[in-house]
Structure formats: structure tokens, C-alpha cells
Amino acid sequence: MYQSNLGGGKKQYDHLIKLIIIGDSSVGKSCMLLRFSEDSFPTSHMPTIGKITSKIVIGIDFKIKTINVDGQKVKL
Numbered sequence: 001m002y003q004s005n006l007g008g009g010k011k012q013y014d015h016l017i018k019l020i021i022i023g024d025s026s027v028g029k030s031c032m033l034l035r036f037s038e039d040s041f042p043t044s045h046m047p048t049i050g051k052i053t054s055k056i057v058i059g060i061d062f063k064i065k066t067i068n069v070d071g072q073k074v075k076l
Contacts, residue, residue: 013066013075030061037063037076 021029035041066075 012073014072015074017074017076019076030059033061033063037065 021033023029031041064075066073068074
């Protein structure tokens with residue numbers, strides 16, 4: 001079991017998995033993330049605010065969800 005003291009309290013989990021979702025603009029990456037992490041799906045378009053670097057826009061959404069898989073805590 002891993003422990004982290006970030007955020008003031010001890011967080012415990014058995015596995016930590018980090019996911020990166022990459023794709024073209026306006027295809028639903030943020031909507032897919034919200035649907036999985038918060039079980040909600042926005043019906044209106046909400047562009048992710050990002051930083052323009054040369055001709056590329058880099059946007060970041062960050063969500064955390066902990067699930068139980070076969071009695072193990074998995075932090076996504």
C-alpha cells in the first residue's frame with residue numbers, strides 16, 4: 001500500500017495509474033474525462049483553456065478517481 005502526504009492527509013492506495021488522453025481539438029476528450037470521473041456529461045461545448053505554443057494549443061484537464069478492483073484500491 002502506497003502512502004502520500006500531499007494535501008495534508010494520508011492518502012492510501014494499492015495502485016496508481018496515470019492516463020493521458022490525446023486527440024484533435026473538439027472531439028470530446030474533456031467530456032470523456034468528466035463522464036468517467038464524475039459520471040456527468042456536459043451537453044454544451046466547453047473548450048479547454050490552454051497555452052498556444054507556435055501553432056499548437058496545449059490544454060490540460062486533471063481529475064482523480066479511486067476505484068476498487070478485486071479488493072485493491074486503484075487511484076486513477
